[in-house]
Amino acid sequence: MSDIENSLPEFMQKAVLWGKGNVIADFAEGKEFYHHWGRTINSGDNSLYTTLTQMYNPLYFNEGYAKSHGHEKILVNPFLVFNTILGLSVEDLSEGGSGPFVGINDCKFHATVYEGDTLTARSIVIGTRASESRPGSAIVTWKTEGYNQHDDLVLEFVRSNLLSK
Numbered sequence: 001m002s003d004i005e006n007s008l009p010e011f012m013q014k015a016v017l018w019g020k021g022n023v024i025a026d027f028a029e030g031k032e033f034y035h036h037w038g039r040t041i042n043s044g045d046n047s048l049y050t051t052l053t054q055m056y057n058p059l060y061f062n063e064g065y066a067k068s069h070g071h072e073k074i075l076v077n078p079f080l081v082f083n084t085i086l087g088l089s090v091e092d093l094s095e096g097g098s099g100p101f102v103g104i105n106d107c108k109f110h111a112t113v114y115e116g117d118t119l120t121a122r123s124i125v126i127g128t129r130a131s132e133s134r135p136g137s138a139i140v141t142w143k144t145e146g147y148n149q150h151d152d153l154v155l156e157f158v159r160s161n162l163l164s165k
Contacts, residue, residue: 024163027140031125035088038120041076049080076113085146085155088121094161102160111154118149136165
């Protein structure tokens, strides 16, 4: 060790690599994951996402237009809502031993999300099966739900990933 490393307190001298995510054994059918923190969607997030994806629907960037269509304020682009909820689940469900993303099914939007809303997510394991094409791997499937700060369900979908055993 260098002199600098020796001068550190003992607990700082030994780096510990913390694993991320889970492995197949952690995904028993019915297990629930409450994903961390949540994310407040602000107007900058919504404007940038909408512009970069070229979704020029004025509901996502024009308050007067949104109000004229019965909304209280600017709506958050639903694909930003989807990607935020998906992103909240990644650390728990698909980092670590995860392999390729298999797909999304049964995506349903239940409630409008407005700028300033905070989204949270939870996922439930709905299935695990051995991969037919990749020995030593399994496909894990989860139902993920996204909620706003009032605990209203705003989005749900089913997704699968290929995980190594």
